[in-house]
Amino acid sequence: MYDLIIFITLLALGYFFGRAAEKRHYKSIITREQMLKDIIAVNSRVPPMDQGPLSSALVSGNVVVSVDYFKRFLAGLRALVGGRVVSYESLLDRARREAILRMKQQARELNAIMVFNTKLETASISKNARGAIGSIEVVAYGTALSPVKR
Amino acid sequence: MIVTNMEIIPGQRIKQHLGLVQGSTVRAKHAGRDFMASLKNIFGGELKGYTELLQESRDEAVERMKQQASAVGANAVLNVRFSTSSITQGAAELFAYGTAVILE
Structure with a gap:
């Protein structure tokens, strides 16, 4: 009986706090994406040759983000019937956008105009009790090109 | 030392190619952080x-x-890549590798 009460409490905590956290995170992602949209991040490998002298530097951004208890429970149910695991899709989406934003922020500090050769990498860092995804790390890195002042 | 993940540096020529260089570290999280993470x-x-x-x-x-x-006398590392792998529970390896070159 007590187990059930604890389980339901955890589910409710996860549902309310997790939803609020996700909403807040998306809001901040969207505003910062607007602020940093003039820095273009592309994954093309060859830098533009018509821009005059540019200096380059490695920039990176990383984030570790975790899913809440309620969504993990949903994903567990989803694993029984198969199909799209929507609760993890939004987690990965948030993590990638956040990592790219942090990379762009670093590029902005270097007065860069664009980020070339952007690579994204995802790793699951915590192997939880039943091998659930739990928390993931996303790192975005690329070469920031900034104009050289003469 | 220039570290970049592009294969060329705009405006600079590669004089000599010195092969792959790498660096890695294995880190564990301490118990306090692990507890916060479980919350x-x-x-x-x-x-x-x-x-x-x-x-x-x-x-x-x-x-x-x-x-x-x-140590091999390079002045730039090009085409740097990162990779992460979790080795055991609670420890992760961070790995960086690239091509060491001498630029003119």
Whole structure:
């Protein structure tokens, strides 16, 4: 009986706090994406040759983000019937956008105009009790090109 | 020492190619952070402690790669890649590798 009460409490905590956290995170992602949209991040490998002298530097951004208890429970149910695991899709989406934003922020500090050769990498860092995804790390890195002042 | 993940540097020519250099570090999270992370697993959200830890470890891997590059006499590392793998429960390896070159 007590187990059930604890389980339901955890589910409710996860549902309310997790939803609020996700909403807040998306809001901040969207505003910062607007602020940093003039820095273009592309994954093309060859830098533009018509821009005059540019200096380059490695920039990176990383984030570790975790899913809440309620969504993990949903994903567990989803694993029984198969199909799209929507609760993890939004987690990965948030993590990638956040990592790219942090990379762009670093590029902005270097007065860069664009980020070339952007690579994204995802790793699951915590192997939880039943091998659930739990928390993931996303790192975005690329070469920031900034104009050289003469 | 220039560290970049592009294959060429605009405006500079590669004089000599010195082969692959690498740097890696294995880090474990300490128990306090692990406890905070297990709380976050209920509420959801960013694990700031882990973000910092992994960023520090990645910087260290790059630092080790740079040391190796200067040991072979390079002045730049091109085409740098990162990779992360969890080795055992609670420990992660951060790995950085690239091509050491001498630029003109």
